[in-house]
Amino acid sequence: MQQDVIALKINNEIIDLQTAEAKGIESGEPVYFDNSPEALEVIRHSAAHLMAQAIKELYPEAKFYVGPTIENGFYYDLKTDTPITDKDLKNIEKKMKSLAKKKFDITRYEISKEEAREKFKDDELKQAVLDMIPGDTVSIYKQGDFEDLCRGPHVPNTKYLHNIKLQKVSGAYLGGDSKNEMLTRVYGTAFATKEALQEYLKMLEEAAKRDHRKLGTELELWMFDEEVGAGMPIWLPNGALLRANLEKLLYSAHIRREYLPVRGPELLRSHMWKISGHYYNYKENMYFTEIENDDPNKPADEYGIKPMNCLSHVKIFGHKVRSYKELPLRLFEFGTVHRHEKSGVLHGLLRVREFTQDDAHIFCRPDQIEEEVIKVLEFVDSIMERFGFNYEMEISTRPEKSIGSDEIWEKATESLKNALNSLNREYGIDEGGGAFYGPKIDIKITDAIGRKWQCGTIQVDFNLPKRFDITYVDENNERVRPVMIHRAIIGSFERFIAILTEHYAGEFPTFIAPIKAIFVPIAENHIEYAKKLQKELLEADINTEIFASNDSLNKRIRNAEKRKVGYVVIIGDEEVNTQTVAIRDRKKREQYKMTKGEFVEMIKNLSEVKL
Numbered sequence: 001m002q003q004d005v006i007a008l009k010i011n012n013e014i015i016d017l018q019t020a021e022a023k024g025i026e027s028g029e030p031v032y033f034d035n036s037p038e039a040l041e042v043i044r045h046s047a048a049h050l051m052a053q054a055i056k057e058l059y060p061e062a063k064f065y066v067g068p069t070i071e072n073g074f075y076y077d078l079k080t081d082t083p084i085t086d087k088d089l090k091n092i093e094k095k096m097k098s099l100a101k102k103k104f105d106i107t108r109y110e111i112s113k114e115e116a117r118e119k120f121k122d123d124e125l126k127q128a129v130l131d132m133i134p135g136d137t138v139s140i141y142k143q144g145d146f147e148d149l150c151r152g153p154h155v156p157n158t159k160y161l162h163n164i165k166l167q168k169v170s171g172a173y174l175g176g177d178s179k180n181e182m183l184t185r186v187y188g189t190a191f192a193t194k195e196a197l198q199e200y201l202k203m204l205e206e207a208a209k210r211d212h213r214k215l216g217t218e219l220e221l222w223m224f225d226e227e228v229g230a231g232m233p234i235w236l237p238n239g240a241l242l243r244a245n246l247e248k249l250l251y252s253a254h255i256r257r258e259y260l261p262v263r264g265p266e267l268l269r270s271h272m273w274k275i276s277g278h279y280y281n282y283k284e285n286m287y288f289t290e291i292e293n294d295d296p297n298k299p300a301d302e303y304g305i306k307p308m309n310c311l312s313h314v315k316i317f318g319h320k321v322r323s324y325k326e327l328p329l330r331l332f333e334f335g336t337v338h339r340h341e342k343s344g345v346l347h348g349l350l351r352v353r354e355f356t357q358d359d360a361h362i363f364c365r366p367d368q369i370e371e372e373v374i375k376v377l378e379f380v381d382s383i384m385e386r387f388g389f390n391y392e393m394e395i396s397t398r399p400e401k402s403i404g405s406d407e408i409w410e411k412a413t414e415s416l417k418n419a420l421n422s423l424n425r426e427y428g429i430d431e432g433g434g435a436f437y438g439p440k441i442d443i444k445i446t447d448a449i450g451r452k453w454q455c456g457t458i459q460v461d462f463n464l465p466k467r468f469d470i471t472y473v474d475e476n477n478e479r480v481r482p483v484m485i486h487r488a489i490i491g492s493f494e495r496f497i498a499i500l501t502e503h504y505a506g507e508f509p510t511f512i513a514p515i516k517a518i519f520v521p522i523a524e525n526h527i528e529y530a531k532k533l534q535k536e537l538l539e540a541d542i543n544t545e546i547f548a549s550n551d552s553l554n555k556r557i558r559n560a561e562k563r564k565v566g567y568v569v570i571i572g573d574e575e576v577n578t579q580t581v582a583i584r585d586r587k588k589r590e591q592y593k594m595t596k597g598e599f600v601e602m603i604k605n606l607s608e609v610k611l
C-alpha cells in the first residue's frame, strides 16, 4: 500500500502541503507518513500543536510561546494559571488522542504581522514570538477551533497524530534568559506507527536501568563531590581498576602498531596557545593561571591548562632535526585535558571538565596521509569489534570560523575520502562541521540497545606544523613541512567507560572487569583456601574479592551477585577437600564445578586479550 504523502522536501527544506499549495509548489521529493527523520520532524512538530490544542481545551487561559522539535521528540513552552505537573500529562495525552480521532484538517492562512499583533493582543507570549519573526507576513495554522502562529511544517490532518507520548514537565525561562519569567515546558514524542513508539519507550526504560550514573554509584566505580567541583570525576578502586585494564590494553595495542609513548606538561605558556590559535579561537573553553617570571623585573607569565595534547607533541617532533626516514612518526599519550563546559551540560562521566584522551599525533609526508588513515581505521575496527560495537563514520568539512587556505582544506578532505573509499567504507558528510583547523572523520558507535555515541576522531592538520614551523629533511636534503594527523579512537576514557557501562549494563566482560571473581567461603575455615586462590590470581595481575563478612551465606551470595561480576565462587568443605571450586556463572546463568587449576587457567585466558 502506498503511504500518504505528508510534506515535500525541496533543497533540503521540508515544506508542508498547506504551504506548497499556497505558494503553488507542485514538485518536490515526497515525505511519506513513516518513521523517516524527515517525516518524524513534521509529525513531532504537529504533535506539539496538538498538545497545545489539548491544553487550551483543558486550561482555556493557557498561553503558548514556542514548540520546536528536538532530538527524539518535541516540547512546547507555555503558561497556565493552574500549574501543569507530571500528574496532568495522562489527562492531556487522553485529550490529544480524542482530538486526533476527530480528524481535523490542519489548514493554513497568512495575515500581516500587524493583524497578528491585533489578533493576539492579549497574549504577551505571542507578542514575544512576533518580535522574533522577520518580514511583514506571518502564517496561522488552524485545526478545529484552535489557531496557532507558526511557520510549519505540519501534517495535513490530526489523524496522523495518534502515536504520541507526553514525557515530562520542567521549567524554562522565556527565551532562555534567566532574567525573564519562568514558563512551563512540556516534553513529548511522537511516531508514525505504534510499534516504533513502543520500541522507543522500551529502549528508554532499558536505558534508565543502564544509566551509568546509577551503575557507577551502585558498583562503586567513581564518584563526584561538590566540594571538589562539578564535572571533576573521582575514581574509586573498582573504577580505577576498570580504567587501568582499558589503559593496559590500549597501551600495548599502540606499542604493537609502532606508536611511541610521550608525555607533555599540563600547563603551557599562553605564548604557545597564541601561536596555535587556541588563544583566539578556543579561549572561552580554557582555564588560565599565572606563574612568576624567571626575571623578577618582568610581570608574571600567563599559562593555559591544556584543552588538547597537540602542542607538546609538536614540540617533541621539532626538538631535533628529523629525517624523511623517520616518517611516519606516531606519538601517543593518554593525555589529560581540561575544558570548560557550562554546568548545564555536565552529565555523569559523559560530559566532564577533566578527561583523558587516547590521543595520538602522526607526523607524515602528504603522500602518506591516506595509508596512515587506513591504518587508523583498521585500528578502530579491532577495538570496536572487541567491545561489540557497530560504528559509522562521517566526514566534517570546513566550518565558517576556520583558518587556512581553500587549497589546504580541499587537499586534506580528499585524503580522508580516499582512505575511506579504498577500504570500501560508507560514510556521511557533515558540511561545515569540521574543527577550525582542519577536516575530520568522526566515529559514531552504536551500543547494545541501539543508541549512537560520538567517540573518536581522525583529523588532518596542515596548520599547526606551519604555525610552529616544524620541518623534516627530505631525500634532496631540503627542509619540508610534515602533515599532522590528530587521532583519538575511544575519545576519552571517561566517556568511553560511561558508554561501556551502559552498553554492558554494568556486566563487564572478564577482559576489562575490575573484579574478575568474588569468592564466598561458606565458613571461617574456608577463608584460607579462598585467600590462596586470590593470591595466585593476583600474581597474574588479576583482581578478585573475598566476601567473608558476618552476614549469612545467602546474603553474601546475593551481595556478590549485585556486583555483577562474571563469577561468584562458593567454597565449602567439599571444595577444599577435592581442591575444586563451585562457580555461579553470571553470563551463562549456570552453576558448575571445576578444579582449582582449571578455574585459574580459565580466568587467566579470559583476561588475556590483545587489541
Ligand SMILES: [Zn+2]
Pocket (backbone or CB within 6 Å): 045, 046, 049, 141, 149, 150, 151, 152, 153, 154
Ligand atoms: Zn507549528
Ligand SMILES: [Zn+2]
Pocket (backbone or CB within 6 Å): 308, 309, 310, 361, 486, 487
Ligand atoms: Zn591533537
